[in-house]
Amino acid sequence: MQTLKFHKTECGVEFLLNVLHIEGNDINRSYLKNIPFNTDFFEVIFFKKAQGYLVLNHQRIELTDNSIVFISPFQKRQWNFTSKDLEFTVLLFQEDFLNEFFEDKLFSYRLLYFHQFHFPLKISLERDSIDIYCKLLQEIKTELVFTKSDSIHIVRSLLYYILHKLNREYATLNSLSVDRQEQHYAFQFKYLMEKHIEKKHRVNDYAELLGISRVLLNSAVKEQFNVTATYLLKQRLLVEIKNYLIHSSMTVSEIAYKLNFSEPNHLMRFFKTQTGMTTREFLLEHNEIEKDI
Numbered sequence: 001m002q003t004l005k006f007h008k009t010e011c012g013v014e015f016l017l018n019v020l021h022i023e024g025n026d027i028n029r030s031y032l033k034n035i036p037f038n039t040d041f042f043e044v045i046f047f048k049k050a051q052g053y054l055v056l057n058h059q060r061i062e063l064t065d066n067s068i069v070f071i072s073p074f075q076k077r078q079w080n081f082t083s084k085d086l087e088f089t090v091l092l093f094q095e096d097f098l099n100e101f102f103e104d105k106l107f108s109y110r111l112l113y114f115h116q117f118h119f120p121l122k123i124s125l126e127r128d129s130i131d132i133y134c135k136l137l138q139e140i141k142t143e144l145v146f147t148k149s150d151s152i153h154i155v156r157s158l159l160y161y162i163l164h165k166l167n168r169e170y171a172t173l174n175s176l177s178v179d180r181q182e183q184h185y186a187f188q189f190k191y192l193m194e195k196h197i198e199k200k201h202r203v204n205d206y207a208e209l210l211g212i213s214r215v216l217l218n219s220a221v222k223e224q225f226n227v228t229a230t231y232l233l234k235q236r237l238l239v240e241i242k243n244y245l246i247h248s249s250m251t252v253s254e255i256a257y258k259l260n261f262s263e264p265n266h267l268m269r270f271f272k273t274q275t276g277m278t279t280r281e282f283l284l285e286h287n288e289i290e291k292d293i
Helices: 095-101 127-145 151-173 185-196 203-210 214-225 229-247 252-258 264-275 279-292
Strands: 002-004 017-023 037-039 042-049 052-056 059-063 067-071 077-081 087-093 122-124
Touching (some): 052 067, 087 127, 127 151, 185 214, 185 229, 203 214, 203 229, 229 252, 229 264, 229 279, 252 264, 264 279
Parallel strands (some): 002 037
Antiparallel strands (some): 017 087, 042 067, 052 059, 052 077, 067 122
């Protein structure tokens, strides 16, 4: 499966950030092609006009006018547009750039719409709101293309506003908290899962890494994300297993070894409990979906 990698903007600045506007016949085929692919950057896609659907990490997302879709790095996707009457704007950036830009290694993990395993990866807004976001994105694009000495400050302020405003919209629609807690345990938990998911499958492991009790960690996760730490961890592990099943030639035994299961049967039991399917049934269903796209 192809991975599209970020290329620096044409303006010559060192921002690992860009804004793309696509409509009608002006379609970037490498980005919208109808085959599975992923990217090494975050994407926030603001649709003014769209018809069709997106298969993202094994989930089907209906594409509609006046909606926003959130995609994290290396999430496998496949576009299926049923109309060429498209108009949308894409904000894209790399994780390291974002965290360094705001001098906060957990910045991307505080954005509730990224690294999300429980709530939808799409929201719908009024057209006026989409227009406002797109206007702000155009200001960022202008600063990237026509760079001045103070462009970095303008881009930083606009980007910070857009991402946090979206975070508030997403939290409101999904009844999530946006309160910043002093210790940020819930966000650190998500950050550590991305680093250690192949080796650490117990909430206690992450509580030890954070130097707190399992009870305190679970309480922080529950308050922030409305799910338990165990649920979040199992969903993240499930995504990892599915990605290996679909995108590698590894056997179940090899995947079990890679993901630190003591026996292949333990992986298969975990998978069946979480999905209601065996790994074989999952692959058969996935292949049928691929044929229909």
